Amino acid sequence: MTTTLKLPPIETGRSVFGKIIHAREVGLIVLIIALVAVTTVIQPSFLFSDGGFRELLRQPTILILIALGQAIVIITRNIDLSVGSILCLCTYLSGWLFANVPGIPIPVVVVIGILLGAFLGLINGLLVAFLKVPSLVITLGTLYAYRGIAILWIGPHFIRSSWLPPEYRKLGTMQVFGIPVLLIIVAIVVLLVGWFMTNRRAGRDLYALGSNPEAATLFGLSERRLTLNAFVTSGALAGLGGLVYLSIYATGDAKVGTGYELESVAAAVVGGVAIIGGSGTIWGVALGAFFLATISSALPVLGVPSLWQQSIVGVFIVGAILLDRLLFLNRTLQAKRKGRAL
Amino acid sequence: MSAVMTDPAAAAKYQRFGRPLWRRLLLRTETAIILAIVLLIIIATATVPYFAQPYTYLTMLLNSAPILLMLIPVTLIIITGEIDLSVGSVLGFSSVIFGLSYAAGVPLLVAAVLAIVGGGLIGLFNGVLVTVVGLPSLAVTIGTLALFRGIAVGLLGTRAVTDFPEEVLGFVISPIFGSPLPMVTVAILVLVVAFAVLLHFTPFGRGVFAIGLSPEAAAFSGVRVNRTKLILFVLSGLVASATGVYYTLQYSNAIGTNGYGFELQVVTAIVLGGVSIWGGRGTLLGALAGGVLIAALNKTLQLAGIGSDTISIVTGAALIFSVVVASVAGSISRRRRGKASAIAAGA
Numbered sequence: 001m002t003t004t005l006k007l008p009p010i011e012t013g014r015s016v017f018g019k020i021i022h023a024r025e026v027g028l029i030v031l032i033i034a035l036v037a038v039t040t041v042i043q044p045s046f047l048f049s050d051g052g053f054r055e056l057l058r059q060p061t062i063l064i065l066i067a068l069g070q071a072i073v074i075i076t077r078n079i080d081l082s083v084g085s086i087l088c089l090c091t092y093l094s095g096w097l098f099a100n101v102p103g104i105p106i107p108v109v110v111v112i113g114i115l116l117g118a119f120l121g122l123i124n125g126l127l128v129a130f131l132k133v134p135s136l137v138i139t140l141g142t143l144y145a146y147r148g149i150a151i152l153w154i155g156p157h158f159i160r161s162s163w164l165p166p167e168y169r170k171l172g173t174m175q176v177f178g179i180p181v182l183l184i185i186v187a188i189v190v191l192l193v194g195w196f197m198t199n200r201r202a203g204r205d206l207y208a209l210g211s212n213p214e215a216a217t218l219f220g221l222s223e224r225r226l227t228l229n230a231f232v233t234s235g236a237l238a239g240l241g242g243l244v245y246l247s248i249y250a251t252g253d254a255k256v257g258t259g260y261e262l263e264s265v266a267a268a269v270v271g272g273v274a275i276i277g278g279s280g281t282i283w284g285v286a287l288g289a290f291f292l293a294t295i296s297s298a299l300p301v302l303g304v305p306s307l308w309q310q311s312i313v314g315v316f317i318v319g320a321i322l323l324d325r326l327l328f329l330n331r332t333l334q335a336k337r338k339g340r341a342l
Numbered sequence: 343m344s345a346v347m348t349d350p351a352a353a354a355k356y357q358r359f360g361r362p363l364w365r366r367l368l369l370r371t372e373t374a375i376i377l378a379i380v381l382l383i384i385i386a387t388a389t390v391p392y393f394a395q396p397y398t399y400l401t402m403l404l405n406s407a408p409i410l411l412m413l414i415p416v417t418l419i420i421i422t423g424e425i426d427l428s429v430g431s432v433l434g435f436s437s438v439i440f441g442l443s444y445a446a447g448v449p450l451l452v453a454a455v456l457a458i459v460g461g462g463l464i465g466l467f468n469g470v471l472v473t474v475v476g477l478p479s480l481a482v483t484i485g486t487l488a489l490f491r492g493i494a495v496g497l498l499g500t501r502a503v504t505d506f507p508e509e510v511l512g513f514v515i516s517p518i519f520g521s522p523l524p525m526v527t528v529a530i531l532v533l534v535v536a537f538a539v540l541l542h543f544t545p546f547g548r549g550v551f552a553i554g555l556s557p558e559a560a561a562f563s564g565v566r567v568n569r570t571k572l573i574l575f576v577l578s579g580l581v582a583s584a585t586g587v588y589y590t591l592q593y594s595n596a597i598g599t600n601g602y603g604f605e606l607q608v609v610t611a612i613v614l615g616g617v618s619i620w621g622g623r624g625t626l627l628g629a630l631a632g633g634v635l636i637a638a639l640n641k642t643l644q645l646a647g648i649g650s651d652t653i654s655i656v657t658g659a660a661l662i663f664s665v666v667v668a669s670v671a672g673s674i675s676r677r678r679r680g681k682a683s684a685i686a687a688g689a
Contacts, residue, residue: 131665131670132669133668133669134620137619137665138662140613141658141659141662144655144657145654148654148655148656148658262488266485269481269485275478276478305496307598308495310495311490311496313492314488315485317484317485318485321477321478321481321482
């Protein structure tokens with residue numbers, strides 16, 4: 001103790017192979033493959049049909065986008081319950097623009113949709129960052145407020161597929177080498193966000209803020225700026241989710257996106273994001289969202305009425321946090337044992 | 343300190359930071375909310391047609407009774423710094439258990455007991471995961487929210503149980519002896535008084551506040567943190583499932599989607615009533631007043647013909663407004679207190 005402080009090299013005690021085996025992502029991939037395999041054996045058309053394969057890959061895209069944003073917010077020790085309402089407003093605005101501004105180019109609508117989402121996220125972020133009010137409360141308020149604006153604006157109307165330009169509708173069904181274009185777009189977004197969160201300074205700062213806000217502030221990180229960043233990103237991703245929704249379903253009313261707030265939290269938690277912030281990977285979240293979305297399409301095929309779907313989601317949320325807790329306890333136990341051995 | 347001792351006049355001048363009683367009472371969140379309710383009712387009576395009728399109050403209380411009942415134990419949970427988002431699903435689950443067992447020939451009372459015990463077990467499950475296993479309650483109760491809503495919907499499917507005995511249904515929605523208050527008001531009042539005494543006048547209740555301020559400090563001063571939380575989660579499950587039985591009878595309808603989304607309304611009412619979501623601060627009266635304010639706003643808007651469209655905007659705006667005001671007021675009073683203590687330190 002009195003001599004020079006010599007830190008032992010960080011030893012996780014596992015080989016590369018062990019690390020791979022124990023990663024959450026691998027577990028999820030195995031689960032997804034098993035789920036798809038079992039479902040396909042029971043009902044071959046689940047995978048081997050024209051629409052089946054496409055649906056399997058296309059349907060999780062919306063949840064993946066929203067879950068990414070949710071995960072970034074949760075990593076900073078916040079939560080965003082307003083994502084479903086943001087998605088609804090962005091979906092309807094985009095459809096409305098197509099209907100009411102003849103000849104508007106698709107990229108312009110896409111940009112406006114994402115910007116609206118980012119703006120609504122900015123409002124969340126400003127309220128959370130500057131008022132020091134818990135995000136749970138603020139986004140609960142904006143969950144209602146944004147949904148209310150949507151109900152007031154949309155009323156009983158709904159988006160008709162005739163509003164949309166044919167190219168945009170085609171985007172929903174377009175495939176490259178059998179893979180839906182939407183999934184390719186979402187995969188690119190996942191890669192970008194994942195790369196940003198793992199390799200860029202600004203991404204690591206978000207983890208730092210979430211794992212220890214006091215230390216991050218002492219280190220010189222701006223809590224306000226980072227919180228704003230997280231909420232704006234979440235809003236923008238929800239906006240993009242709204243655009244994807246529009247291209248898949250070519251319709252939408254004031255109820256679009258209800259319940260996404262909890263489903264996205266579930267996807268993040270199942271994907272390995274700790275609800276207390278500071279940890280979790282974007283890859284895990286994307287796989288978690290893919291897994292949950294695949295469950296809901298596989299259940300009816302497996303003979304479970306789709307009504308039970310939500311309870312399965314619940315089982316996986318509780319299971320995932322329990323698993324995380326057990327792994328954590330196991331790690332601390334091993335660390336203690338090692339400490340004694342030293 | 344010695345300076346203060348030598349000059350008692352200065353000490354008296356600067357050390358009494360306490361405000362006069364009337365200002366302390368007036369500046370409380372509960373008072374503000376109650377004033378807002380009174381103001382709203384006066385304005386509504388004067389301007390909204392058909393508002394000044396007993397029937398208005400009857401339906402207002404009937405509509406908001408489930409929220410008002412469920413928020414009572416959840417308030418205590420939030421004061422300990424935890425949260426219970428599963429109450430809406432427990433309501434639905436208990437409604438389905440109640441309906442299914444009644445339809446299977448179980449006597450009404452036994453069916454109700456079964457449903458309530460079921461809710462208590464869900465509360466126990468939540469509580470064990472939070473206290474024994476040590477999981478964050480937000481994640482646990484989002485999980486059980488999905489889990490038990492799914493089971494409720496899955497058990498009954500698209501069916502509904504609606505053939506409850508007429509006389510029971512009539513009793514549940516009847517007013518108390520000519521007053522404009524429904525029977526459930528008694529239940530709400532009894533529960534509020536019981537929980538208010540528990541929270542504000544017993545060692546258990548002081549433990550609840552202590553846990554919210556600092557669980558470690560509470561544990562060191564002898565509060566049994568885990569036991570307290572576990573009891574509160576069980577109580578929340580029991581009250582939510584009892585509310586489920588009541589809700590089923592009020593609408594004579596047991597379906598899996600009963601109480602969908604109520605958890606957010608409950609939390610909204612509690613936070614609107616001045617209970618800190620960080621824990622440690624708040625009163626039961628405030629939470630109840632928050633629930634009544636939302637109910638009164640809903641009723642006014644509905645009667646004014648503005649329709650249910652605006653209700654969610656108003657709910658959301660009221661919630662954000664209340665936390666904004668609390669945050670600004672908090673920072674102003676901190677600044678003033680800071681100045682006062684600076685003066686005292688200088689003296």
